[in-house]
Amino acid sequence: MALRAALLRHVRIPAQTLNPALTLTGGKWGPPSLRWMSSHDDHLSKSEVTERVLSVVKSFPKVDPSTVTSDVHFQKDLGLDSLDNVEIVMALEEEFKLEIPDKEADKIDSTNLAIEYIYNHPMAG
Amino acid sequence: MSIAAGAPSRAEVLTLFRSFLRVARKFTDYNIREYTKRRTIDAFRQNRNLTDPSAISAAFSDGKAQFEVANRQAVVYSLYAPKLKSVMEVHK
Numbered sequence: 001m002a003l004r005a006a007l008l009r010h011v012r013i014p015a016q017t018l019n020p021a022l023t024l025t026g027g028k029w030g031p032p033s034l035r036w037m038s039s040h041d042d043h044l045s046k047s048e049v050t051e052r053v054l055s056v057v058k059s060f061p062k063v064d065p066s067t068v069t070s071d072v073h074f075q076k077d078l079g080l081d082s083l084d085n086v087e088i089v090m091a092l093e094e095e096f097k098l099e100i101p102d103k104e105a106d107k108i109d110s111t112n113l114a115i116e117y118i119y120n121h122p123m124a125g
Numbered sequence: 126m127s128i129a130a131g132a133p134s135r136a137e138v139l140t141l142f143r144s145f146l147r148v149a150r151k152f153t154d155y156n157i158r159e160y161t162k163r164r165t166i167d168a169f170r171q172n173r174n175l176t177d178p179s180a181i182s183a184a185f186s187d188g189k190a191q192f193e194v195a196n197r198q199a200v201v202y203s204l205y206a207p208k209l210k211s212v213m214e215v216h217k
Binding site: 081090 | 140142146166169
């Protein structure tokens with residue numbers, strides 16, 4: 001025991017500062033106010049929402065991908081029916097991990113409205 | 126079956142369709158989940174051109190009965206969830 005105490009008194013480990021890039025605030029995660037794993041500040045950008053909405057609509061089997069733009073009406077421009085409309089909105093829910101209430105889902109009938117709704121939804125991810 | 130009740134409105138049919146797709150998602154087993162979704166879409170599409178009000182009511186009440194079945198089965202299947210994922214959903 002005496003030996004251990006004597007050793008401990010003499011051994012010194014230099015204090016190390018953490019690599020700034022690895023600290024939870026600041027560093028490569030952006031401004032210090034952004035907390036790590038906090039979902040509140042990283043809202044989807046409009047261009048990302050647009051891109052993902054369009055890719056969902058384009059991958060719908062009955063849609064000709066070349067006709068899809070950010071301002072097409074599902075039924076008037078793409079020749080879909082109301083059942084397809086419901087299917088597309090459900091596919092968008094899955095893509096953005098949302099649960100859109102029926103009342104709102106009924107109103108979404110164009111890519112433009114879908115983009116607006118999802119962009120303004122706080123939980124869209 | 127309540128054929129006497131008037132034909133369901135377009136909105137009611139779409140709501141039933143959406144409810145079916147929502148319950149289909151709840152199945153834990155990939156095959157049943159995809160089957161329920163596929164079967165829903167096929168059935169609604171098959172009856173899309175019905176015009177006779179009594180035929181529409183009959184199809185609608187049949188759909189509601191099937192919806193109850195799907196709801197119950199989603200609960201039952203959740204108690205016996207597969208331990209492994211299907212290979213179809215591994216690389217998602």
